[in-house]
Amino acid sequence: MPELPEVETTRAGIEPHIIQQKVTQVIVRQANLRWPIPSELKSALKNQCIQAVLRRGKYLLLKTDAGTALFHLGMSGSLRILQVGVSPQKHDHVDIQFSNKVILRLNDPRRFGALLWTIEDPFQHPLLASLGPEPLTEDFSGDYLWQKAKGRKVAIKPFIMNNEIVVGVGNIYATEALFQAQIHPKRSANQIDKERYQLLTKCIKTILRKAIKKGGTTLKDFVNSKGNPGYFQQQLKVYGRSDLPCFVCQTKLKEIRLGQRSSVFCSKCQK
DNA sequence: ATGCGGACCTGTTAGC
């Protein structure tokens, strides 16, 4: 589910409710996520005050004086803000309760998500240390991508979905950005010129910004911290439109599999 | 170093 816009929507949604609030209780109903929730997390978080709610790529960070809780929502996770007393539903694996009677509740049906704890600099955590630049910063430029693509024969789509190249670009937005930049998803990364990379980075930034504005994309069941869906799916030009006509040239959109991911594209517009 | 395929787990939907 969550790509960068969904995670940012979640971050912005939960921050005002928990910033500077003290953790009163941590309830773990299911510790077996992608990795087990560390047993020390409960006692480590208790009585700590949330100093910052940050995002790095698709990771959410709750910073305290004692350490940092790292969330990843995987494919099906969501975080919601509720009042103490609201009973948990299926797949509500973790509650973090605060002194202002707020619960931060993690729901994750597929359990591909994670909740970890680190007392070191969280950005140096093994999962975060080798992440590429944030797509919405100046570090992510056409020149940068072009440099990185030198000698890389991998198809452009998995290339831009690689977190060490750039974070936060998942299947939906990669598919959309390549359509907008008129690049065939299978094209080798090293066979795209600098100018086209400049266009591609521009498209990625524009699409991510628009999606954040719309509150993310809801395909199946994404909900923000208030339990509401996002509205970006109404803007999708190719994702999920296999066999339907291209909005630009009316050609029937094709679907191929790249890696294990579905890729929809227009064979006339994208070369 | 790069690039693949498999793995994690559950829910929904398409197809028989």
Next chain:
DNA sequence: TGCTAACAGGTCCGCA
């Protein structure tokens, strides 16, 4: 209608 198989937004890991 009911069962089964395929597929789903992510990404780490091990192997070639």
